[in-house]
Amino acid sequence: EDKVVQSPLSLVVHEGDTVTLNCSYEVTNFRSLLWYKQEKKAPTFLFMLTSSGIEKKSGRLSSILDKKELSSILNITATQTGDSAIYLCARRSQGNLIFGKGTKLSVKP
Amino acid sequence: DGGITQSPKYLFRKEGQNVTLSCEQNLNHDAMYWYRQDPGQGLRLIYYSQIVNDFQKGDIAEGYSVSREKKESFPLTVTSAQKNPTAFYLCASTRTGGDSPLHFGNGTRLTVT
Secondary structure (H helix, E strand, C coil): CCCEEEECCEEEEECCCCEEEEEEECCCCEEEEEEEEECCCCCEEEEEECCCCCCEEECCEEEEEECCCCEEEEEECCCCHHHCEEEEEEEEECCEEEECCCEEEEEEC | CCCEEEECCEEEECCCCCEEEEEEECCCCCEEEEEEEECCCEEEEEEEEEECCEEEECCCCCCEEECCCECCECCEEECCCCCCCCEEEEEEEECCCCCCCCEECCCEEEEEC
């Protein structure tokens, strides 16, 4: 069964903290791994990772894929209250995306 | 502006009634998807379509039906056979033939009482 497992399921931090969100997946027909941020409605795309060991960065967010460990991490440095959201990890398998349950991040002022 | 439009944003229905959720995109994407989101469950795939007049069941297709008569439109019908239809429904689309991220609509929150 295709599975994407995210951890932790929820996390509460204070502004300025650094957080690391984890995602592990099964290898069957792996093509790419994607991260999304969901605040209230539509998930918005953050990163797509296809190659192991190459970090992708956007401002305070960064992500890297480890194909050997079948996992990916999403780092957020100097967190702000606007980072509060559900972060979704998804694995592309042939024609569709398989999502994990998400990590709910709450950043307190 | 190109995008995906889901309507309505909120929908209330009585148990036993079928209801259709609309999804339209003007991104010229070939592939379209319907996901259901419940608290603590992440996104679960209901149906997807990679080309007009063709669609495949996802992981939780029971009690749902779709059609893909036009490239731009992928409506989802929640039938009375769906035992627990109250949820947040998200439509998405993407290009085919390569690795492209999914673009999502703003969702429809369906409440069945």
